[in-house]
Amino acid sequence: MNRLLTAFLPALAAAMFAGLPATAAEQVTVERESRVHAEPRHDAPQVAVAKPGTVAEVLGKSGVWLNVKAPDATGWVFSFNVRFTPKASAAAGEPAAGGGGSALGRLFGPRRSVSVTSTIGIRGLEEEDLKQARFDGEQMRQLAEYAASKEAAEERARSSGLAPVKVDYLDAKSQ
Amino acid sequence: MMNRAKLWLAALAAGAAFGVASAASIDLGRIFDIGKDVATAATGVTEQEEIGIGREVAGRLLGAAPLVADPELQAYVNRVGRWVALQTERPDLPWHFGVIDSPAVNAFAAPGGYVLVTRGLYEMLDNEAQLAGVLGHEIGHIVRRHHITVMQKSAVVSAGARLAQRDNRSAFLNNLIGTGAEVFARGLDKSSEYEADQIGIVLAARAGYAAFGLIEVLHKLAARGASDESLALLFKTHPSPGERLTQVGDAVAPRVAELPSGKEPGIRQVSGEVPPPAAAKPLPAKGARALREEEAGAVPTVRPGQKGGIGIDPGGVLRGIFGR
Numbered sequence: 001m002n003r004l005l006t007a008f009l010p011a012l013a014a015a016m017f018a019g020l021p022a023t024a025a026e027q028v029t030v031e032r033e034s035r036v037h038a039e040p041r042h043d044a045p046q047v048a049v050a051k052p053g054t055v056a057e058v059l060g061k062s063g064v065w066l067n068v069k070a071p072d073a074t075g076w077v078f079s080f081n082v083r084f085t086p087k088a089s090a091a092a093g094e095p096a097a098g099g100g101g102s103a104l105g106r107l108f109g110p111r112r113s114v115s116v117t118s119t120i121g122i123r124g125l126e127e128e129d130l131k132q133a134r135f136d137g138e139q140m141r142q143l144a145e146y147a148a149s150k151e152a153a154e155e156r157a158r159s160s161g162l163a164p165v166k167v168d169y170l171d172a173k174s175q
Numbered sequence: 176m177m178n179r180a181k182l183w184l185a186a187l188a189a190g191a192a193f194g195v196a197s198a199a200s201i202d203l204g205r206i207f208d209i210g211k212d213v214a215t216a217a218t219g220v221t222e223q224e225e226i227g228i229g230r231e232v233a234g235r236l237l238g239a240a241p242l243v244a245d246p247e248l249q250a251y252v253n254r255v256g257r258w259v260a261l262q263t264e265r266p267d268l269p270w271h272f273g274v275i276d277s278p279a280v281n282a283f284a285a286p287g288g289y290v291l292v293t294r295g296l297y298e299m300l301d302n303e304a305q306l307a308g309v310l311g312h313e314i315g316h317i318v319r320r321h322h323i324t325v326m327q328k329s330a331v332v333s334a335g336a337r338l339a340q341r342d343n344r345s346a347f348l349n350n351l352i353g354t355g356a357e358v359f360a361r362g363l364d365k366s367s368e369y370e371a372d373q374i375g376i377v378l379a380a381r382a383g384y385a386a387f388g389l390i391e392v393l394h395k396l397a398a399r400g401a402s403d404e405s406l407a408l409l410f411k412t413h414p415s416p417g418e419r420l421t422q423v424g425d426a427v428a429p430r431v432a433e434l435p436s437g438k439e440p441g442i443r444q445v446s447g448e449v450p451p452p453a454a455a456k457p458l459p460a461k462g463a464r465a466l467r468e469e470e471a472g473a474v475p476t477v478r479p480g481q482k483g484g485i486g487i488d489p490g491g492v493l494r495g496i497f498g499r
Contacts, residue, residue: 031417041432064387064431078431079390080424083417084398125240125279125293126408133239140234142242143271143289146249150266153257160303162383164262165435170373170426 028068028082030054036075040065048073055085220323224348226269226287228323233271233289240277243294245446249273255303256290256310262381263318272310274445278452280396280405284313286322294445294452295405299395303440307379308389315374321367365414372423376434385437393420 030050037044040062048070050056056068056077065076148156157163220228242249249272256272268288280295290313300306316322372389380386397416399406414422427434 080420084394086398125277129239133235135234136238139237139241143273146253147271148253148257153254156254157258160440165381165383167377167380169377170430
């Protein structure tokens with residue numbers, strides 16, 4: 001029995017580790033000194049302070065808060081204060097954060113596969129292209145055809161369960 | 176206004192006649208009626224003229240990168256965009272939205288209600304709340320007339336010429352567009368970008384979406400970094416995504432608890448029948464420079480249906496979240 005286990009366990013471990021890279025957690029680096037909160041709120045109890053440069057593993061998100069596991073603490077940080085670490089696979093041609101397989105993509109929502117195989121090395125619409133561009137009347141006619149009326153936009157929003165909410169502009173220039 | 180302009184011309188002439196250095200005292204604020212409040216910053220240009228300027232530069236951008244050939248996608252983006260625009264103080268502008276066929280990651284706004292997002296950016300988005308945030312940023316530039324204001328500021332250099340053109344609106348507007356392009360190429364006005372980021376968050380929230388879709392997109396851009404060729408124009412013309420996150424974070428922090436959680440509906444995908452962007456070119460082994468050298472020697476190709484226009488820089492006139 002014991003011999004069987006000792007033979008089996010390494011194989012099991014190998015199988016588990018083989019599956020890890022695909023699901024490896026996204027990492028963030030703390031950009032500005034940040035309070036780590038017990039809950040995703042500024043007024044929630046503080047469990048630690050994360051210093052700039054601290055690397056943390058992302059466990060989940062809630063609105064604009066990220067649940068992170070840092071070496072010294074686990075809790076919620078204000079996402080503006082951290083930056084996502086580009087995936088190492090970017091160098092191999094995999095889109096860093098925008099790609100379908102990235103943990104950042106998974107974190108921020110369900111992701112489809114994309115036709116773009118590599119974002120590194122793709123170019124288009126640079127300053128020079130724009131300088132040489134000429135007015136395209138046929139394209140403008142098409143653009144006008146696609147325009148949505150106020151009523152069509154409202155109807156579509158209703159059918160998607162979207163209801164308007166009163167929110168003031170952040171800079172108080174609300175009108 | 177016209178009478179006032181004529182008075183100024185008369186004053187200039189009189190000044191010249193008496194050897195007074197009147198040109199130095201031209202009051203641009205009065206010429207454009209600038210300075211009363213934000214809304215009148217565009218008074219030198221009527222709303223109809225604003226729309227005309229936008230139509231011209233949007234048409235030129237479409238000359239560089241046409242609409243993605245997916246009518247259902249375009250109709251979808253117009254419904255989402257119009258819904259977000261309805262949450263502003265300019266709901267009745269002739270709003271037009273489009274996804275353009277370029278692998279570059281960028282989005283553009285032109286005066287009067289034109290918003291164009293590249294396919295490269297669109298395909299990065301995970302949900303409709305992120306789309307609403309991106310469109311909301313562009314809509315913010317239009318609602319606050321950022322482009323017109325910058326054009327007018329840049330007009331200082333050719334004040335005399337503009338004054339003489341007051342009787343010829345067409346020449347006046349063309350001059351305004353041209354001059355504005357020069358200013359945008361210098362990459363001024365970070366504050367307009369930060370303001371548009373804040374507006375993008377608020378408009379998405381007003382439209383019932385999760386408020387921070389735009390922030391998620393900025394995080395994605397920050398993670399991709401400046402070495403990504405598809406982001407070249409974006410990084411050239413805008414504050415870095417990291418700087419934007421810091422700025423908008425400071426503005427949002429005191430209000431974050433008040434913002435509703437909102438919805439994150441799925442986003443419509445580009446039809447599988449549409450081939451990848453025509454402009455997508457993998458770099459040769461020697462890198463981007465080699466590609467540019469290669470192309471410099473090639474005969475320029477003209478897309479079917481492309482028509483002539485005035486040779487100004489639409490990229491300079493257009494304002495974007497990620498490009499201008």
